[in-house]
Amino acid sequence: MSDFYLLWRNLFRRKLRTFLMILAIFVAFVIYGVLGSINYAFEHGVDSSADNRLVVVNKITFIQPLPYAYVGKIAAIKGVKNVTFANWFGGYYQDARNQIGTFAVDPESYLRIYRDDLRIDPAQRDAFIHDRTSMVVGEAIATKYGWKVGDRIPINSNIFTNKANGSHTWELTVAGIAYAAKESFNTSFIIFQYENFNESKTFGKDTVGWITLETDSAAVNDTVAATIDDLFANSTAETNTQSEKAFGKAFLAQLGNIALIITLVVGAAFATILMIVGNTMVMAVRERTKEIAVLKTLGFPSWRIWRQVLGESVLLALLGGLPGLAVAGLLVMVLSKGASGAIPGLALTLPVAGLGVAFMLLLGVVTGFLPAWNALRLNIVTALGRL
Amino acid sequence: MTGQTLIHLQDVSKRFVKGRDTITIFDHLGLTIPAGDFVAVMGPSGSGKTTLLNLLGGIDQPTGGSITFDGGRVDTLTEGQLARWRAHNVGFIFQFYNLMPTLTAARNVELPLLLTSFGRAERKRRVEAALSLVGLAERANHYPREMSGGQQQRVAIARALISDPKLLLCDEPTGDLDRTTADEILSMLRLLNQEMGKTIVMVTHDPEAAKYARRTLHLDKGRFTERELVA
Ligand SMILES: Nc1ncnc2c1ncn2[C@@H]1O[C@H](COP(=O)(O)OP(=O)(O)OP(=O)(O)O)[C@@H](O)[C@H]1O
Ligand SMILES: [Mg+2]
Numbered sequence: 001m002s003d004f005y006l007l008w009r010n011l012f013r014r015k016l017r018t019f020l021m022i023l024a025i026f027v028a029f030v031i032y033g034v035l036g037s038i039n040y041a042f043e044h045g046v047d048s049s050a051d052n053r054l055v056v057v058n059k060i061t062f063i064q065p066l067p068y069a070y071v072g073k074i075a076a077i078k079g080v081k082n083v084t085f086a087n088w089f090g091g092y093y094q095d096a097r098n099q100i101g102t103f104a105v106d107p108e109s110y111l112r113i114y115r116d117d118l119r120i121d122p123a124q125r126d127a128f129i130h131d132r133t134s135m136v137v138g139e140a141i142a143t144k145y146g147w148k149v150g151d152r153i154p155i156n157s158n159i160f161t162n163k164a165n166g167s168h169t170w171e172l173t174v175a176g177i178a179y180a181a182k183e184s185f186n187t188s189f190i191i192f193q194y195e196n197f198n199e200s201k202t203f204g205k206d207t208v209g210w211i212t213l214e215t216d217s218a219a220v221n222d223t224v225a226a227t228i229d230d231l232f233a234n235s236t237a238e239t240n241t242q243s244e245k246a247f248g249k250a251f252l253a254q255l256g257n258i259a260l261i262i263t264l265v266v267g268a269a270f271a272t273i274l275m276i277v278g279n280t281m282v283m284a285v286r287e288r289t290k291e292i293a294v295l296k297t298l299g300f301p302s303w304r305i306w307r308q309v310l311g312e313s314v315l316l317a318l319l320g321g322l323p324g325l326a327v328a329g330l331l332v333m334v335l336s337k338g339a340s341g342a343i344p345g346l347a348l349t350l351p352v353a354g355l356g357v358a359f360m361l362l363l364g365v366v367t368g369f370l371p372a373w374n375a376l377r378l379n380i381v382t383a384l385g386r387l
Numbered sequence: 388m389t390g391q392t393l394i395h396l397q398d399v400s401k402r403f404v405k406g407r408d409t410i411t412i413f414d415h416l417g418l419t420i421p422a423g424d425f426v427a428v429m430g431p432s433g434s435g436k437t438t439l440l441n442l443l444g445g446i447d448q449p450t451g452g453s454i455t456f457d458g459g460r461v462d463t464l465t466e467g468q469l470a471r472w473r474a475h476n477v478g479f480i481f482q483f484y485n486l487m488p489t490l491t492a493a494r495n496v497e498l499p500l501l502l503t504s505f506g507r508a509e510r511k512r513r514v515e516a517a518l519s520l521v522g523l524a525e526r527a528n529h530y531p532r533e534m535s536g537g538q539q540q541r542v543a544i545a546r547a548l549i550s551d552p553k554l555l556l557c558d559e560p561t562g563d564l565d566r567t568t569a570d571e572i573l574s575m576l577r578l579l580n581q582e583m584g585k586t587i588v589m590v591t592h593d594p595e596a597a598k599y600a601r602r603t604l605h606l607d608k609g610r611f612t613e614r615e616l617v618a
Pocket of ligand 1 (some may be wrong): 439
């Protein structure tokens, strides 16, 4: 028999009560693990953007287009190294529920700007540049639908109509497959030729969704951004230029402040278990006042009893929390498969898991502190009443 | 069969402060208990019998005076030192047994050995021996709730004996038991005193129980009013 055995027996003295507490902690850590991972993936996905990339959008809202002519004007500005642009297509495959992030781009300049983020076979890259009706498919999408180079795929738009056939469908050939060069880069996309798109769409001709550019260095970002916005001030389409990082964050902010929501949900879950477990631990230890007094009478030093009570609450937190994190890890795996890379880098990462374990220890210490202190201070004579 | 002085109380006083009132339980109390003695302490409720045992067992400290055990001062020890001292020198037997409900008889008996450095095998041997001594070898794996009061008290005796202390303190050990069971327990205590030389101080309300002791002290209003030697 060891102190741990005593602790274990005490913890499972009332099986149902302990089971319910473990369940509450388990649920809280499943919530934490899943939401924490999503939050982490979002923050780090955004962080993977290069420091010297700027995004130019319409000042009114980034959904409003910009004139195509802006691309050339921006390219001429001092400090701008590369320029490309993209157009939102509202693409889906077969069923409107199978949404795919589809962009009409200028192949050559687009792939140049994302050269450090995307990996593509040079021959496939050339094929894409030269075939007007081709597309490059991100790895996540290619894997999800099993598309191979050479396949002809009908891609639908929920915005545009194809002049050529009067339908919403564009038939595109898979010229290549793009892989993420950085793990956190989202490969859940399709890019196809802007030229093809611009000529076949029925409205919004010679406009682009947004312009992405690369500056000579991050140091000139602010100057370049100011120059661009000044240049188009008082025109019909005023611009707003910001770093890609800030753009990504602003984009997420449009979806609702995810980090805040996650913090609130996780915070509420933790506050609840803190109260439930804290209160139950105080009661559980109060119930054994006499037993603790007997242990002290037998000669168990106070610190050892203190350690036992604290150990009990920490063990409780771990028994609920570790399986909770493990299940969260599984859920996140399933989720990241199901979302086919919609949230790039979605996984229960070491920082999230590590913080989770730290939370468990903290939970254990916080809920065990008061009862452990009570046990430490317990006076034998008063507790026993009589010997 | 009694020998050298084991316990010596000199000028011991004990006061409790309750709000504005101070209750004096003992004032300049003296007592000598030789090793191998078996003392019954009787007296009206509230006379301080339990308080006396608490002082002898080092779970409470006197307000004044000195307590020596085996030639060493006990009243000057710190809380931590007292805990260690109790683990080595005193076995406690309570009226309501006070076994751990979550542990089997064997593990209850083993409990004080967690405070020693004995290995697994030695602990097991000692637990078996102690349980056999109180006639409960077959009950080793039973939980307290599965045992009668008398059996639980025997487990408690085994627990008190396991670390081989010189002194056994019993506060109304038969107070919760019927006559026959009480006699069994008392015979066992007498045996421990006579055969194993344990010094025993036993508080009781029962004159029949007191007869098992070598002598009886009557405590009243903080004084021993009468000392008598029984056989
Ligand atoms: N911790 C304490 N605080 C205040 N008063 C106390 C405390 N412990 C004991 N007393 C008082 O000391 C007196 C003696 O108590 P004690 O428990 O020693 O009596 P007792 O002889 O064992 O009585 P009983 O036969 O009922 O067990 C009582 O008046 C009791 O109220
Ligand atoms: Mg009493």
